[in-house]
Amino acid sequence: MQQPISLLLFSFFFSLPLSCAAISGAAGATADDEISALLAIKSGLVDPLDALGDWRSPADPRDSMHCNWTGVGCNSFGSVENLDLSHMNLSGLIADDIQRLRSLTTLNLCCNAFSSSLPKSLSGFSLLGELDVSANAFVGQFPTGLGSSPALTIVNASGNNFVGPLPEDLSNATSLEIIDLRGSFFQGSIPASYGSLRKLKFLGLSGNNLTGKIPVELSELTSLEKLIIGYNELQGSIPAEFGNLFNLRYLDLAVGNLDDAIPPELGKLQQLTTLYLYKNDLEGEIPKEFGNLSALVMLDVSDNQVSGPIPPELAQLKNLRLLNLMCNRLKGPVPLGFGDLPRLEVLELWNNSLTGPLPANLGRSSSLQWLDASSNSLSGEIPSSLCDGRNLTKLILFNNAFSGPIPVGLSTCISLVRVRMQNNRLNGTIPGGLGKLPKLQRLELAGNDLEGEIPGDISLSTSLSFVDLSHNHLQLSIPSNIFSIPTLQSFMASDNLLVGGIPDQFQDCPTLAALDLSNNRLTGGIPASLASCQRIVSLDLHGNRMTGQIPVAIAMMPALAILTCRTIS
Template identity: 65%
Template sequence: MRTSLVLTLLFFCSCNGISLVLARSMRTDEGTVLLSIKKGLIDSSDYLKDWELDVKGWRNELVYCNWTGVFCNSNGVVEKLDLSNMNLTGRISDDIEKLRSLSVFNVSFNGFSTSLPKSMSNLTLLRQLDVSQNNFVGGFPTGLGSAVGLAFINASSNNFSGFLPEDLGNVTSLESLDFRGSYFEGSIPSSYKNLQKLKFLGLSGNNLTGRIPGMLGQLSSLETIILGYNEFEGEIPRELGDLTNLQYLDLAVGNLSSKIPAELGKLKKLNTVYLYSNRFEGEIPSEIGNITSLVILDLSQNRLSGEIPASISELKSLKLLNLMSNRLTGQVPMGLGELPELQVLELWNNSLIGHLPTNLGQNSPLQWLDVSSNSLTGEIPANLCSSSNLTKLILFNNAFSGPIPIGLSTCLSLVRVRLQNNFISGTIPPGFGKLGKLQRLELANNTLTGEIPDDIASSMSLSFIDLSRNHFQSSLPSSILSIPDLQSFLVSNNELKGEIPDQFQDCPALSLLDLSDNQLSGTIPASIASCKKLVKLNLQNNQFTGEIPRAISTMPTLSILDLSNNSLNGFIPDNIGSSPALETLNLSYNRLEGPVPTNGILKTINPDDLAGNAGLCGGALPPCSNSTAVSLSRRRVHIKHIVIGWLVGIHHCLLLELCYLLGDGCTKIGTSMEVA
């Protein structure tokens, strides 16, 4: 018995010794493996500078466990390698397979642009693999199906190609599979029906084709499906209605067609649905109203028809409803105004009629309302900005009538107001100029009257103002063109009177100025030339007089200049044709005279753009007659005499002033002048 005990002890010690040797050998090998991996990397930011094994380091066999990104277990064996966000490039060495106990491998958010080594398939103990946010190319390594404990794969945002790895269907422990944003092709492998623990499936942004397989409806653990931005076709499988844990469904941007299945109404946990930019048709199923957890519903840019189901008004958690660019008809359900969480409502480009809910925005934090390009009527709801969250109000191309609600002009959150092409009447309520975030104010083609409020001129944020095609009768506010960020100002086709405010020295951003078809008068201010970014200037059909300012010829970006149908006189500035950017010039129907310059654009100008000026000749028009030349010569002499006389007059005035100051000395000055 004693002999047996001794033999047992000897055997145990022998095995322990062998294990110790093997462990030490394994640890030493792993340090070497890590250095081999480092050789393949380009570490431009020097994150891995501590990856070194000097003589001293070899005495401490576990030194590599303290290296950046390396994590060991209690036996000194590498289990986790996290090299994420280190600006690494180069390649992943095939020696990665020698880290036999590796369970976590993360190289996300780097700049790798090579292929992943096939040897990764030998890492059978992997539980998490993250190679996302790189530029990896080639096929995704096959063989990882043997890593039976693998739970997490993120390979999103790369340039992988080929087919989805079919053997991953063997990894029944998989909970998250993310292959978004690459160039995978083909269909979803049927083997994926085995992934009963899968909660996240992300395949969007690839080149996948075929139909969405109905077998996905068997993956009862699924919480998120993201398959959009592919080329899937056919209908949505009705089996998806069996995914009782589904919370997020994204099938946007594809070639899906047919009707939206009513079975989706069974998904009580669903909070987000993106089906936009497909070819769905038919009516929106009323069963959508049963998904009481729904927060986001986007069915835009399809071929949906019929009315908006009133049942959507039951979605009390709904924050975003986007049905734009479909073929919807009928009225907007009044119940939408009762949704307490609604922030975004987009219904534009349909054929909707009737009124908007009168309490829209009154009971919700409404931020964005776009119902443009429909046939909606009635007045604009008065309380759209009750929560002071409204940023964008877009109602153009409808038949709204009545006044602009006063509450809008005090809505400090507004960024855009686009109400053009309606029948809105009354005056612009004061206050829009005091809205510090307002960038666009578009009220064109309505029946507005009265004055342009002076406070608009005090705005520090407006960049686009379009008040054209209304019935404004006032003059322009004196500093309207001094708004610091103003890029476009359009007030054409009104009844504006008075002169152009001479404030152009303060228009650093102005690129478009359209004052055409009004009753403006006076001269064109020469200071307009200080608008260095002005591209288009349209002053046609007004009552401007005087000469064309010569300074206009020096404007560096002016491309379109229309001064037609005014009462401008004098000569065409001889350098206007050589303006740096001028492409379109119309001076017709004024009182201009003299020879047309023959430089630049005036060489090829259409005679119609000079018509209606009886005194013009030469260039693109018939040649000037001798009598015209003599008349012009006499006029130049006359102008010269006027200038000389003006200078002499000034000279005498100065002398008289001097005489007054000097008293008796004036006689001497006068005598000396006579002698001279």
């Protein structure tokens, strides 16, 4: 028995150097091949910043210095594991030689200037875990073959110009967690086979030319946290089965051709923070079950054909910051509970058929920034609490039946940028202080029953660009320095009861383009200093009691296109 053992040991030790040499030789060949592949890749690139200047052939082919090249990372065996060429302003072609880097786990070409196509196939990357070619201008069809990469977890090809169908073979890469193909020109339908990707957390397909129905199979993606497939031409209804996506936090189905009713089953998505359904053809009522979406922060159902009342249950959404229901067929009152929403910042109700008053305490409990309830049939007084949070920037209430005075609190709301309350039934006087608001750009109060005088402090503004006080009952004279507001572009106060002359204060009016003081009781002549307003395009003074001639300098103004000065006798 001893002799066979001795022969075995002899055989083992005799063969050991040969085995080590074989392994060493194989490693050298691999390094040599990878260096060759990298240099072939570089030869196809346009590198204006010389970011890859250190990619040079080594003196010894067995030298593994390529592992220290810019953007190259190797594993413990000296094989290229990571290739990160992102943010280098590269362009040109990606050579097929990239597939010779068999040990790649990460390939990142993000944020360059590529406008060519990728290799037709990216098969054979058995270790590839992450692929990022986003933020380029790659063209052509997306490569096939990635479905054969069992370790693949991330595919990001967003922000390119890919065409053709979505890569269906990705459904074979069952470890995928992120697929981001947004912002290209992919066509055709969403593959139903994507429903097999049970580990998928992010699916982004928005901003393409996708058509067809939303596959109900997507409801099987129970790990999904974000589903962003809007800005396509998808048709049909929203699958009620989406109510089974219990981990979903972000659902964007906006801008498409989706129709039918909004499924109430979406009300089961307790983790949902964002729901965008705007600009579709959705019908029926807003499900009252949405009141159960306790985590919801953003809800946008605007630009649809949704009808019926606004569900009072929406007032239960205590985390809600944005509620956009504009451009629908909603009717009935604005739920009183909206005034108790503690985080509400944006409330868009424009262009519906809503009636009744706004909640009396709207804005009192929140940091309301934007309220647009224009083009409805709302009535009652404008709530005095709208700016209690000191963050209100845009107040848009035109084309309603609001009555009563303008809330005095608005004159101290230093955050205001726009006030648009024309075509209501507001009465009383314009409160003083509006001209002192440092950010106010637009003040539109036309078509009401306002009386009294134009507040003199409006002349003090350094931000107003558009003022429309037309069609009211304003009296007395025009404040003397009102046309010297440095940012003023348009001032309209027609169809009032203004008296006196036009203030001769036009020396500093660098931006004034339109002036309408028609149909008042103004007297005197047209100030010659008006000619200093070289940008005036439209000047309307008709329907007053003015006398004298039109100054020659005004007739010679270079931009003046419309001049109406006919007076009444």
